[in-house]
Amino acid sequence: MPRSRTETSGTCRPIVDATMAASLDWRMQAACRAKEPELFFPTSTSGPALRQVEAAKAVCHQCPVCAQCLDWAIGSGIDDGVWGGMTETERRSLARSRKHV
Numbered sequence: 001m002p003r004s005r006t007e008t009s010g011t012c013r014p015i016v017d018a019t020m021a022a023s024l025d026w027r028m029q030a031a032c033r034a035k036e037p038e039l040f041f042p043t044s045t046s047g048p049a050l051r052q053v054e055a056a057k058a059v060c061h062q063c064p065v066c067a068q069c070l071d072w073a074i075g076s077g078i079d080d081g082v083w084g085g086m087t088e089t090e091r092r093s094l095a096r097s098r099k100h101v
């Protein structure tokens, strides 16, 4: 799971508190932990930024906790960046389809 923009800033609080941390142990296995967070936050999902989106997705597709990450991102309403191998638009579409099942 990429660190969110607020987590990467030295002046902002982490987005998770201690009580949430226990349920986020899967984050320790995240393939993106060794990557630059910016890779997962392209400035758009079209044009030249598509290469960045695809590079981020390639990391996700090799990640052992991709499913957990995707579920967490959808459940948490994360609306920015690539999480669980999907862009925000793709996650919104998946969330909508899950509601209709």
Ligand code: SF4
Residues within 6 Å of the ligand: 001, 002, 030, 031, 032, 033, 040, 059, 060, 061, 063, 064, 065, 066, 067, 069, 070, 082, 083, 084, 085
């Ligand atoms: S699925 Fe992608 S964003 Fe989520 S933890 Fe794995 S590498 Fe990180």
